[in-house]
Amino acid sequence: MQEATCRTQLVIAHPTGLHARPAVKLTRLAKGFDADIRLRALPDGDWVDAKSIVKVISLKLKTGTAVEIEAAGPTAAAAVEALGGLVARDFDEAG
Secondary structure, X not given: OOOOEXXXXXXXXXXXXXXXXXXXXXXXXXXXXXXXXXXXXXXXXXXXXOOOHHHHHHOOOOOXXXXXXXXXXXXXXXXXXXXXXXXXXXXXXXX
């Protein structure tokens, strides 16, 4: 049986982009899922492991950057939904 793969595309709206605090929140959330999760800048950025803080920060994603999140595994759909929600909510740092 082949594992499901799920994807979503979003735009980084956080004022500082995907840097220190937002990246930590994203990787911590990703680590809670039984899925291989990766992230890239669109349209053709390199995929990185969304569970690696070093790799996520190395993308240097700025405000307004379109990103794609992809997950494969038993909890892929839930992972994509949760991570997409976190990005959409500005990493829960509105204020």
